[in-house]
Amino acid sequence: MMKRNDNGDFCILYVEPDDDKTSLLQAIVDQKKPVVIMLADQARLFQRPEEFVELKHVKRQRDLTIIFVIPGGGRVTRMANRNGFPAYASMEALVQALASGPLARQHVLSRAPAAEQASQPAAFSPRKTVPLVSEVEIPVPEMRSVSSPKRTAQLTPPTLPPLTPPTLPPLAPSQAARGPIARFPLALVVLLILALAIAGLGSSLMLFHTLPDMAAAPAQAVGHIAFLSSEQVSENSSQGIDDQVLIELNNIPAPASQKSYYAWLLSDNNQADTRVIALGPVSVNGGHIRALYKGDKQHTNLLQIASRFLLTEEDAQVPPVAPSPDQSTWRYYGEFSQNPINIPDNVNHYSYLDHLRHLLAADPTLDQLELPGGLNNWFYQNTSKVLEWSSSTRGPWEDSKDVEYVRRMAVRILDYLDGLSFVAQDVPPGTPVLVNARLASIGLLEVAGPTQDPPSYMDHIVSHLNGLLQSPGATATLHKQAGDIVSVLDNVKAWLTQVRHDAQLLVKMSDDQLRQPGTLSLLNDMLDNATHAFVGQVDPATGKVRGGETWIHTQMQQLATLDILPYVAGKSHIQMIPDMRHATALQSAQKR
Structure with missing residues (x-):
């Protein structure tokens, strides 16, 4: 069993070389106090970026403070910082930081080298970028002259209620969540975590039909999907933003014999041809579906190219490369509204999806x-x-x-x-x-x-x-x-x-x-x-x-969360197409 120490205001977890991820995550989600993870020198866990990404989802959903102690630092410390986790070389260093005041301030006051381009303070660890060009920000001096593009919208700040901590639904241990810490000593730790909080693309095909409109929607959603960010960002593209999808559905019956559920992202419904992104097969466990699509190697921004979700029930033996045009296989569906908002000052005819993409994608x-x-x-x-x-x-x-x-x-x-x-x-x-x-x-x-x-x-x-x-x-x-x-x-x-x-x-x-x-x-x-x-x-x-x-x-x-409903076929006409999916898969198998 994993060694732990629950004394005081922290839970300290000692991760040994033989400890497994499931046990660690279970120990973390059961906590209500800040967690300190101490990695042994030969620990097998947290040697890959995706392990930090998964832990980041747990931290956000459970509102946990998670701090690493990593002897020797190096690559593992950099991965921890890149994903928003503070990391210290020893318990002594952590204790010293706590004793000297808010953790964030402890690092901010450290002296930067007297270089023209200051290095990033380690304590804040804003998201690391993956620059495609030099990061040096001191070009040959130029005089100040920048043209101003046209403004896209007149701003009218709304009158809104005062700030209260958001309430998030609880999740299972595999993907977890977050709640406020009110006591003053712990709030100091929360301050740091707030500062720090903060992999491929499936088959993309062109279907020659559009999905029908939804009929009267059921009153109850079965869950949601959430667009997440791996934070592998670049100053020159939208990569690493909304490049992952977390699927969480409840009260889902098991698929029929010899069938499996398959998840898909679809492009906007006003496009002549539907672009499909295969998220892959998903399994049902006790009526729940919980799956994380980690994105492609390019960390493509999925919200920029997709706005709809579809879950189909199809042949488990020959996985489809695109959703079946047969509506009887469609089980669950959701979409961000693409209808222009009908208000007088909406001169650009923006929809809900437009506003969301401007905030999070482009x-x-x-x-x-x-x-x-x-x-x-x-x-x-x-x-x-x-x-x-x-x-x-x-x-x-x-x-x-x-x-x-x-x-x-x-x-x-x-x-x-x-x-x-x-x-x-x-x-x-x-x-x-x-x-x-x-x-x-x-x-x-x-x-x-x-x-x-x-x-x-x-x-x-x-x-x-x-x-x-x-x-x-x-x-x-x-x-x-x-x-x-x-x-x-x-x-x-x-x-x-x-x-x-x-x-x-x-x-x-x-x-x-x-x-x-x-x-x-x-x-x-x-x-x-x-x-x-x-x-x-x-x-x-x-x-x-x-x-x-x-x-x-x-x-x-968290605004990029889409409710998912049981699919109900509408009355709109569907242009049927030959089902070439299975033939394509069989041809590929024969070539192998």
Whole structure:
């Protein structure tokens, strides 16, 4: 049996070389306190990225704090950080971090090397990117001139309820979940996890028919599918975002003899030809289906190309390569609404699916600026860069009073907060661009009034959340999710506004003024507010956490959840096609 220690405020699990994943996950999901996983030197677990991805799903669903202790560090530590888990080299290092205050702050205050391009602070571990080009963000200086694309929508922030912790349904041990920790000592740990929280594509064929409309839908959904992100992201594509699918269905009867269930993603129903993504066969266990499709090797964004789900019951001996055109084999179905929302100011005729994709997959304004991946992705990435640059200023200032370095970091922060189209108001004339102009083309904050064009990331996100709420059938759950997100966005806006104020002061100060002791207080304030904006903040009066961007990032991802209903055939005509699927499979078998 796995060794464990449940004394105190933590559960410590000792993972030995012979321990198996099932036992570990069972031990974790039974916990209500933060979990520390100590890996032995020769442990077989957590040697592959997918094991961390599965544990990340457990952590999110159970709202658990999970910390690793990994002697020797190296590749395993990097995989843990990449998937949002804090990792320490020893228990002593973890204890020291806890004793010195909030875990996140312990690492933020570590000195960065006095290099022109600051390295990413290990404690925050914003999602690692897989750059297709050099990551160096100091190109040959250019003068500030960025054209502004047309704004896609007028923003009208909705009036929404105050923030309350979201309630998620419990899951089985294989894919698990998350709830608030209110006690003050544990809230410090939650702060770090909020900062850190945060593989192929099946057969793709073209069917020459469209699915019929759904008739009167049953009142009760049998479950849902959720689009998940592996976080194997790139600055140059939407890969690693919504590239996985978690299927969770209940009260499902066993398939007939010699039959199996097969899961499929389908492209939009307004397309002439239906693109099919085979998720594979799924099994029923005690009336439940719980399966994770890990995506393809390219980490393709599935939400960008698919909007419907279909479960069929077909031949178990010869797996199909596409859904049967015979409707009698179709068992369960769901789709994101693609009908334009009928409101006067919807001049672009956006549907629920459009708003969801703009948030999580691809947005037209961002696409014009070559920023793939949707608003949620870039808001997260750029907020993490503000934190990175804020945390890198202390070391050079304390070591050598390197005022030029401090000033450059302050300019970079303003570039990302204002956006290059509007930052001229905050920096001296002729200041060169020290960041990647493409990545800074949209600001995090509104700094030029409500007609700012392009709109800030915050306002643009609120606009599309508002669009989701205006769609027919918007549920009470959706209203609560959007309300919670907007409430936390208000927190982040206030903190980033203070970061901007501090950076403005630093840019305006002379060299002599920057060398004065009072500069350290200004740097600390900028760092504190950047940390709160990204991580959140523990309220000393209540011990509860006020969410930051990492919380927003996770909650926005949960919007990509689709209810699944029993399929009921409609009256629309179906163009039947020859069933070549089995013939193709047999031909392939004969060739082998």
